[in-house]
Each structure stands twice: as structure tokens, then as C-alpha cells.
Amino acid sequence: MATVAVPRSERKLDLRASDALIAAVTLIVLTALSVYVRTRAISGSFWMDEGLSVGIASHDLFDIPGVLREDGSPPLYYMGLHLWMDLFGRTETAVHWWSLLASLLTIPAAMWAGWSLWGKRAGLIGAALCSLSPFLTSYGEEARMYALMTLWALLATAFFLHAFVYRRGRGHVVGFAIFQTLMLYTHGWGIFYGLASFAALIVLWWRSEERRTLAIEGLAAYGAAAILFLPWLPTLLFQAGHTAAPWGRAPRFGAPIQISRDLFGGDRASIILLLIGGFGVATALQAHKGKRDGERLAIWVLLLIPLVTLAIAWTLSQFNPAWASRYFAVALGPMLLLSALGLMRARTLGLVALAVLMLFWVNPQPFVDGYKSDVRDIGAEAGSLLRDDDLVIVGQPEQVPVAWYYMPGGLRYADTAGPVDDPRHMDWVDAMDKYEAAQPRDVLPRLIDSLQPGQKVLFMRPLTEGVENWSAPWTQLARRRSAQFGAILAQAARDGVLRELAVAPKFYRGASTVGNVGILYEKVSDRPLTQLP
Structure with missing residues (x-):
């Protein structure tokens, strides 16, 4: 019997339909699993930082920026929480859902980022990592801005790679400017991320054959974020001079261990990611050795941004301590993307490592306690x-x-x-x-x-x-x-x-x-x- 050839356009349509089905089913399953894991202590008691969040957000909406002049934080999270409480109340459960929603949104965000940058497998792995990330499990049930900050950092990094590494159009430049601005208005470490990503942009510019275009687009993105942040700058300068963190201590050289345990849920998971993800990253670098390849540049960017971000914070905290593991949210986004890429490039070994990680992370008990304060x-x-x-x-x-x-x-x-x-x-x-x-x-x-x-x-x-x-x-x-x-x-x-x-x-x-x-x-x-x- 003669076969009938299927037009290429129809094959593409079928592939896209099947991919959409895979993405939808995966998102539903991972989100349901994440909701189950991250609601074990959703009604747990507030501790003092959460009391501060609810108290600040309880002021009139447009009074919140003035109140924060005495606190030291930017206003976006608190104003969002104010609107959320107007709709859903201010019980522990209702307030925690604001953070839980941010943690859940990292799942489709990571899927889009990985899929659009490196393909379907990277997107699926990224979504899986975000669904059970211990950091997001912990702060998805806490009335603070760290889950939201992770979401912004993940999206800002993805748009940065699209815009300045893969050169995929001005829409991604605008996207990066938007999410960089959101980071600046959510937490002070957004400034450190901005400096680190700007350093990465300088490296890309130095290696680029399109320096003029890259410089124009880069300056436009960072200039737009800076202009949008200008209204908050006087408050920031006042805060910097008068509202330090006297409760903090200067970090020491054990910071990498702290980062490992608090971002990835312990030494076992960190070792797996370092060995297997590192193997995948090394494999990708070797495969593109000597080439000006987008993936090779993306890897260096994903290494540079979190390292420089944390190095700036660590250095400044020697003089004016502002170092706490919850602030690492700003570095987690690019780290998750790098982990997804590394596990993808490790192929079967990477999938086995992902399965083991999810077994480690699916139990929320080590990361969440519903009795934070009495x-x-x-x-x-x-x-x-x-x-x-x-x-x-x-x-x-x-x-x-x-x-x-x-x-x-x-x-x-x-x-x-x-x-x-x-x-x-x-x-x-x-x-x-x-x-x-x-x-x-x-x-x-x-x-x-x-x-x-x-x-x-x-x-x-x-x-x-x-x-x-x-x-x-x-x-x-x-x-x-x-x-x-x-x-x-x-x-x-x-x-x-x-x-x-x-x-x-x-x-x-x-x-x-x-x-x-x-x-x-x-x-x-x-x-x-x-x-x-």
C-alpha cells in the first residue's frame, strides 16, 4: 500500500500540539505535587519577620513606601501583600498563599526559560527542580519576599540570556529591563544582581562582534531600569545611611557551605548537583571549545552572575553586615537554570540525578516548620x-x-x-x-x-x-x-x-x-x- 506523505507544515503542527500537551500535563502534575509538599505547614505560626510583613502591609497602600523609610526594604512585596490581604484576609494561611503562589509560578517560568533557551528536556528539568526546590518550599510558606525574588531573578536571567547571549530581539531586552526593575523594588540585593549581570554584559561585549548594537541595547536595558528606580533612590540613600542590619554578623569563609545547605537542602543534594550537573556543564563546554557558541557563553554567564552577586554581598557585609541565607534568593534563579542545563547535558545520568534529588526534596519536613514562634x-x-x-x-x-x-x-x-x-x-x-x-x-x-x-x-x-x-x-x-x-x-x-x-x-x-x-x-x-x- 502506498504511503501518503504528510506535509512538513502539518508535521510541525502535530509536534507543537504534542509538545503543548506534554508541557501542560507536566505543569499540572508538578504544580499539584508542589502544592501538596508546600502546604504541609501553610497555616503555621508567624515569626517576627512575618509579623513585620503583615504589619507593614496593613498600612494604607500609599503609606507603605513612607513606612519603609524606617525599615530598609523596597515597597513592591508589601504593596502586593496589602492588595492580597484585601482580597483574601490576613490569616496565616491566606498570607502564606501569597508566597506560595510566587513559588508555584517558578515552575512554568523555569519550563519556559529552559525550553526556549536549550530545548524541551531543559525546560522539563528546570520545572521539576523548581517544583521541589527546598528553598522555594521553605519560603513558599513564609510571609516574606524571597520566593517572589527567586521568580524575578529566574525570569530576569532568562531574558538576559535571550537578549544578550542569543541575540533574539529587543522584546527580550525590554523583558530583562522589566524584571531587573522588579528585583530592585523587591529586595536590596537586586542591586547586587544588577551589578553582577552588568559585569556579565561587559564580558559579552568584549567577546562580541556586534559591540555597538550590544552596547546600545545593554545601556538601554540598564538605563531603563535605573530610570524606573529613580523615585525610590532618595529613600534608598536614607535607608543606607540610617537603617543598617545590626542583627547581622560579617560572613566568614564558610559561606559556600551555608549557600550549599540553605539553597539546595543539604550536602547530599549539593554534591549530586555539583558532580552530575558539573559533569554536564563540563561536557557542554568541551563540546563547544574554541567556539563563540551561545550555549558556551550562556554557561559562563550563569556562573558569573550568582558568583559575582554573592561576592559583592559578602565583601560589603564585612563592613556593614547584610548577609543572610534567605537573601540568596537573588542567586537561586540563575543557579537553577545552570543546574537544568547541566543535568540535561549529562543525559541519562542527569535524569537519574534529578530523580534522586526529587526523592531527597519531596519530604518537606527538613525545610519547613509550622511552629516558627510561640x-x-x-x-x-x-x-x-x-x-x-x-x-x-x-x-x-x-x-x-x-x-x-x-x-x-x-x-x-x-x-x-x-x-x-x-x-x-x-x-x-x-x-x-x-x-x-x-x-x-x-x-x-x-x-x-x-x-x-x-x-x-x-x-x-x-x-x-x-x-x-x-x-x-x-x-x-x-x-x-x-x-x-x-x-x-x-x-x-x-x-x-x-x-x-x-x-x-x-x-x-x-x-x-x-x-x-x-x-x-x-x-x-x-x-x-x-x-x-
Whole structure:
């Protein structure tokens, strides 16, 4: 029987239809798996950083940029969270879904990036990596901007490769400018990413035969991002001068181990990616040796961007510490793309490695804990005993917003520097100087004397038994001030000015991030608090 030839155009149409089906089915399966894994602790308690997020986002939408002048962050995440809470509420589950959505969107983003850059297999591997990435599992259930930052970084890197490595048109130049701008407005490390990617662009320009065109398009992209960021620049300059991170410590040479464990979920996974992904990358470099090939250049770009980003952050943090593993989100996007390319080029070995990685990562327990802080328990137990105009004193000042979230309305708040006018955010402006100058013997008596007999005061003191976690200048001060406040309050109870009513929580399960003890007192005498220890 004679065969009938199928026109080439129809074969292409069938191939595209089958590819679309494969992509759709894969996305559905991976997204469903990711949702299952990343919702095991979706209703878990907030810790202090999440309290800050919800508190800041609870302000009027266009007041948020002004509030952040005292915080140190850009406004995009918080304004988005404000709109999200308007639609879905501000329960723990509702708020965590904002981050979960960002983590889920990395799956189609990685599929598009890998598929459009290196083919179908790279796209499928990239999507699989994002679906169970431990970092995205952890921060997909946390009310912070790090999952969103990973999404922006992944897309910015993909558009950078399309625009400046593969030279696929001005639309990709515009795409890169947009996502670079989104990064700048989401987290301060977006600046480090921008500097690192600009360094990569200089390397590409130096090796290019189209230097003039590349220079024009590159300057247009970075110029557009810079112009769009100009409205925030005055606030950034103020923040840089007045809102440092006194809670941080300068990183040391163990940073690569920290990066390995916190980005990829442990040494086993990191070794697999390094060996098998590295083998695939080396194979690709060898195959294109001596050529000005797009894939070879893409590999060097994907190595350069995260390395330079982290090197800039590490260097600057020696002088003004701003180093935390959650900030690595900015480097994770290009690392995931490089991993997808490496595993693809490792062929069968790469697929086996991917399967093993997913087995390591499918259990979320090592990466997520729904009991990050016990403030919810303190609020449930002690909050029911408080009445309007009673006082809550928080020993670690940045925990005031999470206390505000879990306590009933109508209360007054104070920290170790005195009354807090707006408990929904932390004022970090020159905070170290301000809190060092505030002496407990001056601050606490005024707070207690402001109460009438019969009113209550709840002192929420951080548990600092893990002293190694309280060695930075800020945390040392919080530890010391909390102990001093506790001693004064205990003396006031012995002197008959206060009476201890309760201690919360009655059962402390061991918070994974920060724990507290709440001691509830009632004022029983109007005698001024003058007898200090």
C-alpha cells in the first residue's frame, strides 16, 4: 500500500500540539505535587519577620513606601501583600498563599526559560527542580519576599540570556529591563544582581562582534531600569545611611557551605548537583571549545552572575553586615537554570540525578516548620486576660508587630526604648544608638507608673538559651535589655507594686526560629516604681 506523505507544515503542527500537551500535563502534575509538599505547614505560626510583613502591609497602600523609610526594604512585596490581604484576609494561611503562589509560578517560568533557551528536556528539568526546590518550599510558606525574588531573578536571567547571549530581539531586552526593575523594588540585593549581570554584559561585549548594537541595547536595558528606580533612590540613600542590619554578623569563609545547605537542602543534594550537573556543564563546554557558541557563553554567564552577586554581598557585609541565607534568593534563579542545563547535558545520568534529588526534596519536613514562634500561643493564653489600654512590653523590639498581630485590639505597646506609637512596624532608623541610649532604670518605671491599679502588663521576653544566635551587636543588646527589664519587673513584684498572674505558654514546644516567654503582671499599688535593683 502506498504511503501518503504528510506535509512538513502539518508535521510541525502535530509536534507543537504534542509538545503543548506534554508541557501542560507536566505543569499540572508538578504544580499539584508542589502544592501538596508546600502546604504541609501553610497555616503555621508567624515569626517576627512575618509579623513585620503583615504589619507593614496593613498600612494604607500609599503609606507603605513612607513606612519603609524606617525599615530598609523596597515597597513592591508589601504593596502586593496589602492588595492580597484585601482580597483574601490576613490569616496565616491566606498570607502564606501569597508566597506560595510566587513559588508555584517558578515552575512554568523555569519550563519556559529552559525550553526556549536549550530545548524541551531543559525546560522539563528546570520545572521539576523548581517544583521541589527546598528553598522555594521553605519560603513558599513564609510571609516574606524571597520566593517572589527567586521568580524575578529566574525570569530576569532568562531574558538576559535571550537578549544578550542569543541575540533574539529587543522584546527580550525590554523583558530583562522589566524584571531587573522588579528585583530592585523587591529586595536590596537586586542591586547586587544588577551589578553582577552588568559585569556579565561587559564580558559579552568584549567577546562580541556586534559591540555597538550590544552596547546600545545593554545601556538601554540598564538605563531603563535605573530610570524606573529613580523615585525610590532618595529613600534608598536614607535607608543606607540610617537603617543598617545590626542583627547581622560579617560572613566568614564558610559561606559556600551555608549557600550549599540553605539553597539546595543539604550536602547530599549539593554534591549530586555539583558532580552530575558539573559533569554536564563540563561536557557542554568541551563540546563547544574554541567556539563563540551561545550555549558556551550562556554557561559562563550563569556562573558569573550568582558568583559575582554573592561576592559583592559578602565583601560589603564585612563592613556593614547584610548577609543572610534567605537573601540568596537573588542567586537561586540563575543557579537553577545552570543546574537544568547541566543535568540535561549529562543525559541519562542527569535524569537519574534529578530523580534522586526529587526523592531527597519531596519530604518537606527538613525545610519547613509550622511552629516558627510561640507568640501565637502567648497571645491565645495571655491575650484573653488583657483588656483595653493594658500594656504589652516586648523585650526584642522587632517582635512588636508579631505581638500586635496575635494580641487583641485596644492594647498599648512598648519595647526597651519606651512606648511604641505604631506597633505594626519596626523603626530601624539609627536603632542601635537609640536602644543603647535607653536605660532600663529610666524607661521601665515610666511605663509601669503609667498604669492604674488593676491594669495589667505583659512582658514578652525572648528565650536566649542559644547564646551563639545572640552574639551580633543588636541581639546582644536585646538579650541584655530583656534580662534587665525582667529583673526590674521581678523586683517590683517582690516590692508589692506588681503581682504575677500567669506565665505563657504553659507548654513550650520549642520554636524553630525564635521563642519567647510571656509573664503577665497586674498592678496592685499606685506607689511609684522607684526601688530599682
